[in-house]
Amino acid sequence: MLFSARAGAFLLALAGPALLPAAAAPPPAFRTDDPRYARLYALEDKADALFESDDYALSMSQKTRDAWTALETAASHNKVQGQAHPLAGVALINLSSMDQIDGRNPDALAHADRSLALLAPFRDAYPIYWMQGLSIKGYVQVTLNQIGAGGETLAEASRYIDGYFARTDPKALDESAMMLKSNIAFAHAQALSRLGRNSEAVEAQRRSMEARVAASGQNSADAVGAYYMYAQMLSRADRDAEAEIYARLAVDTATDHVDRKHPNYARALEALGLLLSRTGRRSESLAYLERSIAIKRETSGTKSLAFDFALQNLGNLLLPLERYDEAEPLFLEAERGFRDIEGDTSPQSARALAFAGVAAFAQGRRDEAIGRLQTALARGRTGSAEDRDMGQRVYPFLIPALIQAGRMDEARAAAADFDRETRQLDNLPGFAIANAGMLSAWANGGDSVDAACRLIALLRTSLSLQEDGALTEDQRAALDSVLAIATQARDAGLGMDxxxxxxxxGIVQANHLVAQRMVDDPALGNRVRALQDRTRALQSADSLLLQALARDEGVAAARASRAALAKQVDADRTAIAHDFPRWLEARGGALPDLASLQANLAADEALLAVTPAFDGVYILAVSRERTTIIRAQETRADLVGRIARLRASLSATGFDQEGAHILYTQIFTPDVQAALGKAQRLRVVPTGAFAALPFAMLPQRPVQHIDRNTPWLIRRYALRIDSGFRPVVAQKLAAQDDRMLGIGAPLPFSQETQAIALKQRGGGAATLAQLPPLPGSAEELRSVARYFGPDHARLLIGANASEAILRTSDLRPYSVMLFATHGLVGGQMEGLDEPALLLSPPDTDSGNDGILTASEVTQMRIGADWVILSACNTAAGSSAQAPTYSGLAQAFRYAGAGALLVSHWPVRDDAGTFITVETVKANRRGAYRGVALQRAMLKLIRSGKPDAVQPYVWAPFILVGQ
Known part of the structure; x- marks a missing residue:
């Protein structure tokens, strides 16, 4: 046997990395088919037949081990020029392979060392076995955390196999040789990646892919594996655009040519899912990963590395979605699985445990998180101090946790290690350098504010390059640290940044499709790409400046270079913002300035920002005279849980009054109330889960019974929700000659019209026919129209409430638009990955499906100063978990709308009509919109309508924008 197919298949799942002394060529008299050793060849054939058996249990049985041991013993007693016959080394290599597959890594390393020593004088007579021995040794060394040594072993194997291929007739290079070359390159790539040598790792992974495709064909299951592994390595090197090409190639090839029960089919789905997640398409990503796990559960079972990796990958997707309680058990199950297979020093188990620590930290269990993170770090360092990847995963969470726990000696030591190890990476990780510097300054009592400002500047640069604007978990943790530093320093400006x-x-993620469609315009797209090129140069300059500061060398030159690039980037961004303001909003808006914000606040107006970062929740209060920033006493997890329970409690018979008041006390502390002063109008900038909280229904005092006099926050403030910190612009009051367009009361979908929509959408409209009618929506539209008069109101009702009519109408003359229809949340139906409004069904296959999505809204040109979405869930974001300021509300903003009136949850028909009519009426009489909504809510509470005092009736309505 020249190569074990079983070992070769296993090696594709490796993550690999010892230089052996050069061996002399075998004596010329040695022959591998010398008839004097026929008994040894027979023993080899017997062992090989057992090892290659289709019966996996037999191939890995003690009987097979005994057969290889018999060969090793016999070969050791047969001397070739004074040394044991090289088949003794061959036998030990196969025993090493069996040990490796069984997870007995110390035994595997011992057998590999002995085999290579015996085979060294004859390596050119047994080149495949020589290279297989090196690859096994390198992999096991990496598994045992001897990363540098393993990398050298695999580099030696790579050099040898390149020489072997160069001197061998191509016709003699069979599939097994090509597969071995692929496996060696693969394991080497993994080792290089763990050493932080990402560029070299990508090149090694490319060689692995090319060899595997050459061996098995471009449409084989092995080729699928090679494609997705190369995609994953490109992604690690931040080359996502190239990575997605190969990930999609893997899925397309698997779909067309590979049995769905083959493990690589599921792995290809998983790899593409992970890439979609990295580029902000998380709803698609979840579907791919969940489908992949289901296939793995059915085919390979739960006792495999493939399944453990799948669990870990799904957990890693749930982390940025803040679904920490779902992610944590996945990581813990994966950790146990990795340890069972690879042993207690398994590097993958250490990573899974570190992620479980991150999840615990985010859920407020700081001590438990510290224990897991320290254990993971120690496990990753067993036998080696070179696994820098582990430190990069652990330190950004461990150091803040230690500081907040008051364990300063440990924090300082960890910060020093983080700083030292980060500087040893080869890819100039500017963010990691800045974060290490900030955490070191914080732990050592240095100028942490200045260090935090540098990190903020760097993050602004890097996030402006990302199409989806997604923050990684270590970036979120770093911003939590910035907020903690700002709170300690009472620096409201840093906190606002x-x-x-x-x-x-959040805005960029929610409006990824919006921004993408805008950039399709060549006039904008060319300028945006030029800006991105300059921003990348600025990012590199940031990294170089941070390194110069760390070395205290060349600081002035690096600072000047960075300043010049920053000035150019700012000028380009300002010019694009002037010409394409909607694109700037889609990308998160202009950079805030605290002084400008304060100066533009009205005398009776204040701003409140509530931000859940990673471990904590921070509150910023700003009025014209004062500012303050505080950290809530309860953890992020506790407060997010309270919001979820409060939302779930809303009904005619129940309301979590105690929880609602606790939320009020956590946010509106004495310091915050003092900073807000006597303001009567309050701008609220909520992020994360707080964007789903109707602040109006927070009681200012404990309440035992809800009635018309309950002290809700809406009695104290007229509220409006803002997506960011843009300076306030004076709001235009309603004019009597304003024009109104009303769209609603659409015709119901039938099975026939549903089929038309289903065809046009490619799936997803299958439940439209089950939506209930909206009997009060037509009267709501007519009631509002009366306040504008017949000459200033146009109504599109019934069959006229169609996409076709809306798309062909000039929407710019209308100052107010009112939609009274069903609102659909992204993900509510298959194929609908963004929120939408339901219009009348199409009667022909015209291209209009009756579903007006958020991205379709952005293509409109709207002149309305106010858009009222009197429909269920119109405050919801691009998915059920997305923030309020995304989705339909923001889509209408980008289409040109000013303020919006939207709802947090399904509204009662009569309540929706009442709030809409009364708000418009008050606004028409001269009240600011926030004040008009406040009056409408209070009037509904006092109206005597059934259950009108209950928050589920009056509280879902919010005003977004001014």
Missing amino acids: AMALLAGS
Whole structure:
């Protein structure tokens, strides 16, 4: 046997990395078919037949081990020029392979060392076995955390196999040789990646892919594996656009040519899912990963590395969605699985445990998180201090946790290690350098504010390059640290900068499709790409400046270079913002300035920002005279849980009054109330889960019974929701000659019209016929129209409430638009990955499906100063978990709308009509919109309508924008 197919298949799942002394060529007299050793050849054939058996249990049985041991013993007693016959080394290599597959890595390493020593004098007579031995040794060394040594072993294997291929007739290079070359390159790539040598790792992975495709064909299951592994390595090197090409190639090839029960089919789905997640398409990503796990559960079972990796990958997707309680058990199950297979020093188990620590930290269990993170770090360092990847995963969470726990000696030591290890990476990780510097300054009592400002500047640069604006978990943790530093220093400006990045990231993610469609315009697209090129140069300059500061060398030159690039980027961004303001909004808006914000606040107006970062929740209060920034006493997890329970409690018979008041006390502390002063109008900038909280229904005092006099926050403030920190612009009051367009009361879908929509959407409209009618929507539209008069109101009702009519109408003359129809949340139906409004069904296959999506809204040109979406869930974002300021509300903003009136949850028909009519009436009489909505809510509470005092009736309505 020249190569074990079983070992070769296993090696594709490796993550690999010892230089052996050069061996002399075998003596000329040695022959591999010398008839004097026929008994040894027979023993080899017997062992090989057992090892290659289709019966996996037999191939890995003690009987097979005994057969290889018999060969090793016999070969050791047969001397070739004074040394054991090389088949003794061959036998030990196969025993090493069996040990490796069984997870007995110390035994595997011992057998590999002995085999290579025996085979060294004859390596050119047994080149495949020589290279197989090196590859096994390198992999096991990496598994045992001897990363540098393993990398050298695999580099030696790579050099040898390149020489072997160069001197061998191509016709003699069979599939097994090509597969071995692929496996060696693969394991080497993994080792290089763990050493932080990402560029070299990509090149090694490319060689692995090319060899595997050459061996098996471009449409084989092995080729699928090669494609997705190369995609994953490109992604690690931040080359996502190239990575997606190969990930999609893997899925397309698997779909067309590979049995769905083959493990690589599921792995290809998983790889593409992970890439979609990295580029902000998380709803699609979840579907791919969940489908992949289901296939793995059915085919390979739960006792495999493939299944453990799948669990970990799904957990990693749930982390940025803030679904930490769902992610944590996945990581813990994966950790146990990795340890069972690879042993207690398994690097993958250490990573899974680190992620479980991150999830615990985000859920407020700081001590438990510290224990897991320290254990993961120690496990990753067993036998080696070179696994820098582990430190990059652990330190950004461990150091803040230690500081907040008051364990300063441990924090300082960890910060020093983080700083030292980060500087040893080869890819100039500007963010990691800045984060390490900030955490070191914080732990050591240095100028942490200045260090935090540098990190903020760097994050602004890097996030402006990302199409989806998604923050990684270590970036979120870093912003939590910035907010903690700002709170300690009472620096509201620094705190607002961090909050703006968190809010802006949410906006960009929610409106990824919006921004993408805008850039399709060549006039804008060319300028945006030029800006991105300059921003990348600025990012590199940031990294170089941080390194110069760390070395205290060349600081002035690096600072000047960075300043010149920053000036050019700012000028380009300002010019694009002037010419394409809607694109700037889609990308998160202009950078905030605290002084300008304060100066533009009205005398009776204040701003409140509530930001859940990673571990904590921070509150910023700004009035014309004062500012303050505080951290809530309860953890992020506790407060997010309270919001979820409060939302779930809303009904005619129940309301979590105690929880609602606790939320009020956590946000409106004495310091915050003092900063807000006597303001009567309050702008609220909520992010994360707080964007789903109707602040109006927070009681200012404990309440035992809800009645018309309950002290809700809406009695204290007229509220409006903002997506960011843009300076206030004076609001235009309603004019009597304003024009109104009303669209609603659409015709119901039938099975026939549903089929038309289903065909046009490619799936997803299958439940439209089950939606209930809206009997009060036509009267609501007519009631509002009366306040504008017949000459200033146009109504599109019934069959006229269609996409076709709406698309062909000039929408610019209308100052107010009112939609009274069903609102659909992204993900509510298959194929609908963004929120939408339901219009009348199409009667022909015309291209209009009756579903007006958020991205379709952005293509409109709207002149309305106010858009009222009197429909269920219109405050919802691009998915059920997305923030309020995304989705339909923001889509209408980008289409040109000013303010919006939307709802947090399904509204009662009569309540929706009442709020809409009364708000419009008050506004028409001269009240600011926020005040008009406040009066409408209070009037509904006092109206005597059934259950009108209950928050589920009056509280879902919010005003977004001014």
